[in-house]
Amino acid sequence: MRVGFLHSLIRKDEKLLIAELRKRGDMELVFLDDRRLVFDLEGRPPVDVVLERSINHSRAMHALRLFEGVGTVCVNAYEVARRCGDKILTAASLRDHGVPQPEVRIAFTPESALAAIEELGYPAVLKPAVGSWGRLLSRVNDRDAAETILEHKAILGSYHHSIFFVQRYVEKGGRDIRSFVVGDECVAAIYRTSDHWITNTARGGRASNCPVTAELAEISLRAAEAMGGGVLAVDIFEAGGGFLVNEVNYTMEFRNSIDVTGVNIPERIVSYLRGVVR
Amino acid sequence: MHECPVCEAEVPISEDPVEGELLECEECGTELEILALGPITLGEAPDAEEDWGE
């Protein structure tokens, strides 16, 4: 079986996957660098499955669409990448499937965004619809801050900064949960703990093991299913009333989670590829 | 021996390098990329773009 490895920069996560793929006698690794690919809408890559590990959302999403267009199976699927990569589509998909999430408002002008923030109440969280690693997230503590941030976005931001994704701020007890779903199993989870309200490990959050209870597995699998399934990392808040799904990541980073959970996540991902092709 | 193209410090390379691999120069902190394997060529890695991430 030939595995196309779609990538740009190769980080520790990708190296771990590559090492795992090279261990398998039945798998041949074909590198597909998204910076060198040229698509003609017809040519099929000489692979049985594409494992998407591109760092770049737009490239990943379009490449997946083009690969699937000529009949190549992809992990994750184009539709999954599209939904996960855009917080508005994520929120809509979670809603469609009845998965609990923080209260959210979407608005398209600074004026309506301000009204949305006022309606949700302070503090609110303003996020770019497309983006990751906790970048350009703002916690808006009062009306003055809201007006300032909205004005800055209107003047300095590119066009997608004029699509406003606003969430109610969730008191999450200094941590959130990141669970890892591979196919129909929630294989592991970590707590991400930080003194900062943004708990991403890319921003200094500390990872520790989080037991996968039946309740956590259930919401993780429901969130993954809402996005279309595959290999997904689900970000979850523990709020007073239960779990809330914040977002789902389709090119999941797991390098900080293998040792703390004791689960060989790259091994699980590579094993999953077998079942997808059969 | 592989030199950082920015500060000329020595950059250790893993035993199983791959093209496109991201490295950090411990001396100057620059993010580097392995541009070619035979012989190993290092260049500065591209800057993060807005849609980068998970």
Ligand SMILES: Nc1ncnc2c1ncn2[C@@H]1O[C@H](COP(=O)(O)OP(=O)(O)OP(=O)(O)O)[C@@H](O)[C@H]1O
């Ligand atoms: N509504 C909220 N209430 C409280 N904390 C929040 C809220 N939204 C985000 N955060 C904090 O900020 C972090 C990053 O938020 P989010 O995941 O939405 O951004 P991101 O840039 O997509 O990150 P990534 O894609 O790397 O997971 C969360 O893990 C959480 O710690």
Ligand SMILES: [Mg+2]
């Ligand atoms: Mg997140």
Ligand SMILES: [Zn+2]
């Ligand atoms: Zn250097």
